[in-house]
Amino acid sequence: MSLIVQKFGGTSVADSSKILAAARKAIRSQQQGHKVVMVVSAMGKNTDMLVSLAHEISDRPAAREMDMLLATGEQVSVALMAMAVHSLGHRAVSLTGAQIGIRTDSTHTKARIISISTERMERLLDEGNIVIAAGFQGIDEQFNITTLGRGGSDTTAVALAAVLRADTCEIYTDVDGVYTTDPRMLPEARRVQQISYDEMLELASLGAGVMHSRSIEFAKKYSVPIHVRSSLTDTPGTLIVAGPESAQRAVSGAAVTKDEARITILGVPDVPGTSLEIFSRIADRKITVDMIVQNVSAQGKSDISFTVPRQELPLTLEAVEEAAEVVAAAGITHDEQVSKVSVVGLGMAHQSGVADKMFRALADASINIEMITTSEIKISALVEREACQAALRAVHQAFELAEPPSQGTVFSGPPAPQTVTNPADVAMRLQGVGMEELMIDDVSLDVDQARVTIVGVPDAPGVAAHVFEEVAAGGIFVDMIVQSYDGREGLATLSYTVPVDQLARAVEVTKSLAKEFGCQEVTSSQQVAKLSVSGVGLRSHTGVAIRMFRSLAEAGINVDLINTSEVQVNVVVDGAAGEAALMQLQSAFADVMR
Ligand code: ADP
Numbered sequence: 001m002s003l004i005v006q007k008f009g010g011t012s013v014a015d016s017s018k019i020l021a022a023a024r025k026a027i028r029s030q031q032q033g034h035k036v037v038m039v040v041s042a043m044g045k046n047t048d049m050l051v052s053l054a055h056e057i058s059d060r061p062a063a064r065e066m067d068m069l070l071a072t073g074e075q076v077s078v079a080l081m082a083m084a085v086h087s088l089g090h091r092a093v094s095l096t097g098a099q100i101g102i103r104t105d106s107t108h109t110k111a112r113i114i115s116i117s118t119e120r121m122e123r124l125l126d127e128g129n130i131v132i133a134a135g136f137q138g139i140d141e142q143f144n145i146t147t148l149g150r151g152g153s154d155t156t157a158v159a160l161a162a163v164l165r166a167d168t169c170e171i172y173t174d175v176d177g178v179y180t181t182d183p184r185m186l187p188e189a190r191r192v193q194q195i196s197y198d199e200m201l202e203l204a205s206l207g208a209g210v211m212h213s214r215s216i217e218f219a220k221k222y223s224v225p226i227h228v229r230s231s232l233t234d235t236p237g238t239l240i241v242a243g244p245e246s247a248q249r250a251v252s253g254a255a256v257t258k259d260e261a262r263i264t265i266l267g268v269p270d271v272p273g274t275s276l277e278i279f280s281r282i283a284d285r286k287i288t289v290d291m292i293v294q295n296v297s298a299q300g301k302s303d304i305s306f307t308v309p310r311q312e313l314p315l316t317l318e319a320v321e322e323a324a325e326v327v328a329a330a331g332i333t334h335d336e337q338v339s340k341v342s343v344v345g346l347g348m349a350h351q352s353g354v355a356d357k358m359f360r361a362l363a364d365a366s367i368n369i370e371m372i373t374t375s376e377i378k379i380s381a382l383v384e385r386e387a388c389q390a391a392l393r394a395v396h397q398a399f400e401l402a403e404p405p406s407q408g409t410v411f412s413g414p415p416a417p418q419t420v421t422n423p424a425d426v427a428m429r430l431q432g433v434g435m436e437e438l439m440i441d442d443v444s445l446d447v448d449q450a451r452v453t454i455v456g457v458p459d460a461p462g463v464a465a466h467v468f469e470e471v472a473a474g475g476i477f478v479d480m481i482v483q484s485y486d487g488r489e490g491l492a493t494l495s496y497t498v499p500v501d502q503l504a505r506a507v508e509v510t511k512s513l514a515k516e517f518g519c520q521e522v523t524s525s526q527q528v529a530k531l532s533v534s535g536v537g538l539r540s541h542t543g544v545a546i547r548m549f550r551s552l553a554e555a556g557i558n559v560d561l562i563n564t565s566e567v568q569v570n571v572v573v574d575g576a577a578g579e580a581a582l583m584q585l586q587s588a589f590a591d592v593m594r
């Protein structure tokens, strides 16, 4: 007998008639011969309401009490849902996170799942019940109630699907699938038929609020097919599976994180260990950092910039002020009026001309790019918040995302039953321990890259577009791109890496442009080594970059450039240190290698 997990989000259980409609959907699935587990969110805006209530009482409510409070929202929903199923003449039992045995760590308000016990759910299902599980919540070792972070019911649903070996996990929500970008931001966005785990993971962590990004980590790790669909209509929805919608397309989606804050630490002595001082203090506070960018140093000092979600700014500044004192930095600046616009696509890993297209679209819309970071499958640009919608529209148009791909995959009905071939997955599932723990697939070294850096780039729309158009026109394949925010007002530093054998050509092209735009100078280095750590959910595991910084600092190796994504963290170090850096990283991640 097959098993389906059906998750209903807040809007899908916002009132009694919607609760009854959801109950009918579950009953229908049961009548079609499936065992059904429902995962339910708090009704409507109930969680928001509870959050504001807490803030009426206190500016900084204790995280433990926040969890105690927020978990009540889901408890209301599961009880009402069970009553709804009963009233329609069927059997159902509601369970809280604790009653299911969702064990988490003790990081209140962003707890991670350690294990889930399946016995009780399995027994109830065998007895013919629909099991109704409260989303978003768990319990720690001391029986404290924990929550998984806003939007966390998706993660509960996919985690339950993984441990129960469900055939599919259906996410019922207020949109009829995953769109090329948030349809509330851009009405021209298009629903995609299918999207890959890696793309969805990246998009979710870059602002596509339709799925909680950690739910996609689970889905990928345990091969759970996800089917996102509307709770109101019967349209086919979107499958989140291993493969993308179209193998040809460079970009499959765009996202914006509207409320970001940039922090820059000025005049940091460029010696091993400074990044560690800074970022370990931030990681200790469980804050997820993105867009870490460091200037190639001038006179032994560099500026380090990065972004955090805007609501984390006060806590981040607290950490940074501590660190700045220890490393004797010259100062700290920040800007909380910025947004991050990103494009994501598996196809860009093998195609050139993607970055320049994005930068051109922004330049033509007269939008200045304050910072740039890239990874294998995403490009992010930091822009002023006022411009974020225009920026999103410009890139969405440039990559023709509203048009269906010419050779897409054909939607083939419900997803195929999952097959789990990786023995590690099976073993982990059976043991049920450390479900959300960090897992690294690979640590690798690439010595075939060289670096080009343009110092003193005028901070005006169009420079990045010109540089990468010219470089692409020269047939040069650019790998990493990093544009920092400089302490010196109005200037930026732009670095990129290319294959060693294309360096001379890249430098030539870049020098002539630098002159044209009045940049200060172009430097380059053939002696660089790129180290990559790959796995799942790396950015949300705040400790990954820290482990890298720590192990490299211990060996006295300085990090020149870094980029992070959900599936890979890359650092560029001096070429002569490549082998030593590889050994350091291999031992630093030995305990979490798959
Ligand atoms: P639920 O309460 O069901 O969990 P959410 O509000 O968390 O619903 O997620 C659904 C919303 O996500 C949509 O209404 C939409 O505005 C937003 N969204 C953001 N990015 C996307 C995207 N790429 N595709 C679809 N919806 C998106």
Ligand code: ASP
Residues within 6 Å of the ligand: 009, 010, 041, 042, 047, 048, 073, 135, 136, 149, 150, 151, 152, 153, 154
């Ligand atoms: N109710 C929680 C929230 O609003 C969890 C969820 O809905 O996924 O964030």
Ligand code: MG
Residues within 6 Å of the ligand: 009, 151, 154, 209, 210, 211, 212
């Ligand atoms: Mg949601």
